[in-house]
Amino acid sequence: MRDLLMEWLSFLPLTILGAVLGLDVVSFPQAMISRPIVASTLAGVLVGAPLRGLIAGVTLELFALETLPFGASRYPEWGSAAVVGGALFAVQRETTAGALGVAVFAALVTASVSGWSMIQHRKILGRWAGSMREFLARGSSTAVNRLQIGGLTLDLVRGAIMTFGALVVFAPVSRAILGSWTFSSALSRGVAVALAGAVGAAAVWKVVHTTKGAPWYLLGGLVLGGTLVAIT
C-alpha cells in the first residue's frame, strides 16, 4: 500500500504538466505546447530521459497530424495523453522490447478518453452559461469573468484528472505487459512506427492533395527524404 501511495505521489509533477498542457489544447493559450512532440519531450525531461520522451513524442505526433483541432469537431486531446505516453516510454530501459508500442497504445486510449472529457467540459459550461443568462443579458462583468475563469479552472482540473487517472491505470498495466512480452524489440518497435507512419502519411495526403501542384511537391520531398535516408 505504501509503495502504491509513493508511486501515486511520484505522478504529481507529471499530473501538473498534464493539467497545464491539457489547458493549452483549447482554453489557454493554444501555443501548441500540448502537441505530442513537445508534451512527450517535457514528460521525458521530468522523468530524466528527454530523448526517449522525444521518440515517443515524434511517434505520437505522426498520429496527431490526422486530428487537427477544427472548431466544434470531436478530436482527441493530445496534451495530457502525450505526457502519459512520453512518461511511460521514458521510464523504460532502451533494451525493453515492446515499450514504445505499449506507451503509444496507452497514449492513444488516453487521448480518446480525454477527448470525451473535453466534450463533457463543454456541456457543463453550456449549462453553466444557461444558468447565468439573465446576468449576462444585463451586461454583468462579474458573470462574464466568472464563466471565463470557471471554464479555465475546470479545464485545468480536467487535464489533471485525465493525466493522473491514466498514469494510475497504465503504469502498472504497462509493467505487467512488458514483463511478459514475447516479440523481439525490432518487430515491436517496427509495428508501432509503421502504424504511426501510415497514419501520418495518410493525414498529410488528406491535407495537401486538394491543393494544385502539392502532390508533386510531396513526391519531390519523398525523393529527397528517401535519398537522405539512403546516404546518411
Add this chain to the structure above:
Amino acid sequence: MTTPSPVLPFRTRMAMLLRLLAVQGSWNYEMMLGNGIAFAVEPALRLLPGGKNGDAYRAALARQSGYFNAHPYFAGVAVGALARAELSGEAPERIERFRTACCGPLGSVGDRLVWAGWLPLCSLLALAAFGLGASAAGVVLVFLGFYNVGHFALRIWGLSVGYRDGLRVASALASPVLRAGPAHVARAAALIAGIALPLAVRGVMGPARGAMALVFGAAAVGALALARLQGRFEGWRLAIGLLAVFILFSVVR
C-alpha cells in the same frame, strides 16, 4: 450617429491581447466563443461614457456576450472591430449584423490557414529536425519557435487591423496573403512532409534498423489504404485496435 473612436491606450490593447489568449476559456455548445469575445473586448468597453458599469458599458457587454464563433486566432479581428464599433457609437443593429456576418469567414480562413496549413507545416519541420539529428531541445524549439511566430503575429495583426477598420474589416480578410497563403503553405507542407516522414520513421526505429525496408513498406501500404478509405476510418482509432491485438498476442502466445 457615430462618434470618432478614441485611440486605445497601450494598457488596454495589451489587456485585450492577453485576454484573447483565453478567448476559448468558456467555449461551449450554447454560446461557443460568445463569452470569450465579451471577456476580450471588456477592457475597451471601460472607455465608454459612464465608465465601467455605466449604462453604455453594460449594454455593450450584454451584446458582446451573445453567440459567436470564429477561429480563435482570428477572433482578434472581431474583437478589434467590435471594440471600435462600440466606442464609435455604432447602432446596436449594425453591430449585431456584423457579429452574425463575420462568424463564417473568420472561421474558414483560420481553419484553412492555421489548422490545415501552418500547424502541420511546423509539426513536419520539427519531425524533419528530429530526423536530421537535432537534440530534444532543438526539435521542441524549432516547433514552438516557428509555430508561435505565426500564431502571435496573427493575433496581434487581427486585433490591430480589426480596431483600425472597424465594421469594414471584411476587406482585410480578402488580402492576397490570406487568400493565396493557404495554398503556398500546403505546398511547403507537402515538400517538408516528403522529407520529414522517412527521416522521422528512421529516427524512431533507432538501433533496430534491420527491418527498415519492411517498416517503410508497411507504412506506405497502410497510408495508401487509409487515403483510399478517407473519411470512413480514422487511422488513430484503427491503430488502437491493431495495437491492442498485437499486445494481446505478444502476451498470450
